[in-house]
Amino acid sequence: MPEISTDSARDTTIESPRPVIARRRSGPRRVGRRLAIVLALLVGAGLTGAGAEAVISQSDDERYPLPGRLVTVAGNGLHLNCTGTGAPTVVLEAGLGEPSLTWADVQPSLDDGVRVCSYDRAGLGWSRGGDNGAWTAEQAAADLAGLLSAAGEREPYVLVAHSVGVLVAREFRQAHPEAVTAMVLLDPTNAEAVRNGGVPPAGVVERRIQGLLARTGVLRWLGEWLVPAVVGDQPPPALLRQLPAAYHPRSIDASLQELRGTVASVEHLLREEDPSWGDLPVTVVSARSATEADRDAHAALAARSRAGQHVSAGSGGHHLHYADPHWVVGLVREAAATAD
Template sequence: MVSLWGSKNGDERSHGDDAENDGGDSGHQPRHSGGREPDERTRLLPPRNDGFLDPDDPAVSPYNLWSVRALRYLCVLFLVISFLWWVLLLVSIFVSPPMMHSRGSGFFDFSYTTLTLGNLLVAILFFSTPSKPMEWGSLVVAFFLLLDMIIIVAVARIRVEEGWVGIASVVWATLMALYNVLTDRVVAWGKKEEEERLTGRKETRRTLREWCAVLTASVIMVVMIIVVILLTATLILRSRDAGLAPPGKRYYVDGDKYQLHLACVGDATYNHQGQRNPTVLLEGGEDPVEDTFEDWVYDAYSNGTINRYCYYDRPGLGWSDNAPSPHSAGMTSDALSEALARAGEEPPWVVVSAGIGGIYSRIFSSRHREEVTGIMLVDAMHEDLLYQVAKPGRGFLLWARGIISPLGYDRLFGAIAKGRTPEDRVFGRSAYQGGKYIKAKLQENLVANSLTKNEVSQARHIQKPETPLVVVSSGINVRKDDEWKKKQKDLTKVTENLLSWDVVNAAPHEVWRTLEGRKVLEKRLGELVKG
């Protein structure tokens, strides 16, 4: 390769070999650069007679040193290991291997491993072109990864959610960033050593190709620094949210693989015959149950309409951990049964649910047919409409959102610019932005039209026909969607004991958001509880 710049001393920049004679033969032209005929670039340059190689000679390379070659081989090995780990983490989002379940979203460990892959790939691509921007960029990345590692290990809740998989991923990412700093320094040293040994001096110039490589690597390192800063900021936000204590308690379920959050309000009461009065068991809709759905039930409790109610967060929502993948509605119902048993809660139950929560509550009711004394479905989803939840395009978008969720761009903006609180992020209006929530919805999407649909279809045949049933529908949805109206009517046949079907005219899907809807819901709930 021909350099773009000449040297300070012409004798150091010559490209020829020793003359064949001592300059006495004026008719004999000296050859240059390994016997090549002189050209317009080299004709006026004096021949080399010092025994050193040309700086552009391919033999002048840091790869001459075994230590540099060993570092490159190790870099390739680490890249292969990281790729295999990355593939395993990608698979675990959809199917959790044994001992690989993350009680958090599973997207953070995947992000750290993706960052590691990028870091090692850049190091290999620009291995022989060390530069200060790459060295300092790797140091900055390593610093923030080390900070992330400290946060994950120090904050108990995050440590539990990420588990050994998340901790191993961030530790590996930190070590690889530090390794890149080491390789950059060693290659720079090896390059200097070989240049001094073979050309007689340290090279201070760069070719156009080398400048392009340095520029490209610098831009990539800037992007990586921005990514790792966002990861750290999101992790700090998570550590703040981890300090928000849940109402009630978390209970281990499914062989102690994860925890389910369960809370109860009020004391158990008994009728004049000494029988325990029913406890209302709430099943939220698309969002955590604490986000407004519990409000109207609490009002009913405050008004004396009901004496006691319990609610829980499905896996991945609110204060509950994510469950292993795949995870169906029936598995959630079994987990709820286990949590109720561990909490010492006793039947009978009046099950109240909304939206897609109706699928979960119907499965629970069928599996506890002698313990459930009433069912209320609030604009609930029908099993024939689960195909809408299971759309492949929706699943891909959820996966894509989950992959970038550790960057926390929306959560950070909400916290900084809109004053979003930990309550907003854990169970409120910003909960849908969290990785746990997205993972739960992705799991729901993957099995909605297969496992879950089979479970709820079976539940319909198992359900005790004498169980009292109340259906409350959104007037807006019923008027604008004939299929929804048809399916709401079919839900009135879940049992043979329909007490009422109320269509609240001006109510949206979340019926309880209107005054009329709250009145209807409280009235019907009182009728179910008091029998």
């Protein structure tokens, strides 16, 4: 019995530590193998998704036909969608990287009695181009002038612009003051803040991620949930139904170019723009979420005109025309009623 007990003790004290040591040494290897497997699966899924997206997107032109028409401007086909008849002509200018579909809840409610035009800037939505180098609001305004002229859309124009699109509207008014009869500016980009802060790295990263999601098909399949979550307001149903036409990879690349071009754009405006807008009817709207500095900048914009007014939205975030399209329509109708 004592001998059996001794052998048993020897088995316990000598043999049992070996598996423990073996497990400790093999742990990092197992973790490494698992990470490698996960990484391989992610890469495989990304490649598979990118391949599938490349095939599916080839039929997007048939699946999502453009609402308007393509007009050639400076070698690019720009998408212009005009509805309604009458005067003045209301021109809708979207925010940073946004397609013409951003106005889908506004345009149908405006085209009773006036002409209303939305369009996609170069590279965005259904428009071509957008890969000709650095973007500036000045060039975008020149494209808009060429687009309206080539399409035969008549003056005077009521410019309705959102966010970065306000920079384009201001450049258009600066170049063609006689053609603009009123402006409605929705939560404008704060030019001084952009000049002082530069291009936000977070914005660049966000668009690179969006581009990856678009190229791998994630945005196509999950965009109806992702886009509202990123925007913070509920986009128009028409936009969500046509997400692949609104936020395709080329469009997101153009959006990144616009973001990078905002600093040069505001520097040009701050240097060249007229400080006085005379008696031009101007309505500048601050979002409920606007900072105090932004509100001050918006009030200063409105004060450039003796007929300017600064108002604040009562609901929603930055995308005022998503949160309360009927209120925005009312502001635009009031502006259109002042047209000479």
